[in-house]
Amino acid sequence: SAVISQKPSRDICQRGTSLTIQCQVDSQVTMMFWYRQQPGQSLTLIATANQGSEATYESGFVIDKFPISRPNLTFSTLTVSNMSPEDSSIYLCSVEDVGGQGVYEQYFGPGTRLTVT
Amino acid sequence: DQQVKQNSPSLSVQEGRISILNCDYTNSMFDYFLWYKKYPAEGPTFLISISSIKDKNEDGRFTVFLNKSAKHLSLHIVPSQPGDSAVYFCAASEGDDKIIFGKGTRLHILP
DSSP, rough: OOOEEEOOOOEEEOTTTEEEEEESSSOOEEEEEEEOOOOSSSSEEEEETTTOOOEOTTTTTTTTSSOEEEEEEEEEEEESOOOOGGOOOEEEEEEEEEGGGGGGGEEEEOOEEEEEE | OEEEEOOSEEEETTTTOOEEEEEEOOOOOOOOEEEEETTTOOEEEEEEEETTOSSSSEEEEEEEEEEETTTEEEEEEESSOOGGOOEEEEEOOOOTSSOEOOOOOOEEOOO
């Protein structure tokens, strides 16, 4: 199984600033995902980050607002740029890893709670 | 300690029959429950949810049942179709706190 850590665990930021969230995995994984969970809503996929290629963004999310880095197979960052109160959310990093018997399994980080004032 | 448990790692069901995926939780403060579906090499996508004030929610072929006294919920898919073959994650949250996921159940729909 993959163990995921995220930094920071929470932050309070001012409108107009940017925050970079780090995601570290204890094993090499191909697929990494960034999600957002806004209050009272389900998870929304922001983008898929594969090492060595540009991130693939879902509808409604753009690279200028949520730039992503994936420098290697164990690490990724998501930046929330030019923040507004609407960006207040929990941001989750997730990975897909091959478990026992070749079965793909999904693992989630502990999340980063962002509040924008 | 796992707060959301999916005790069956896999399940095989004949096409056209009902698929029932089960999930148990330990935190009685959870007030929102969700099911996600995941294909290989893709992230989970939201399927259906239920609030703790309800005991049933239907959306087409998918129905989620919640039994708060037993801390148990289930997802029913009827009739099951080949495209339903995927991993299904049960998840729960308390208020605005983050979503806690189960480990998933792999559903195989047999022809």
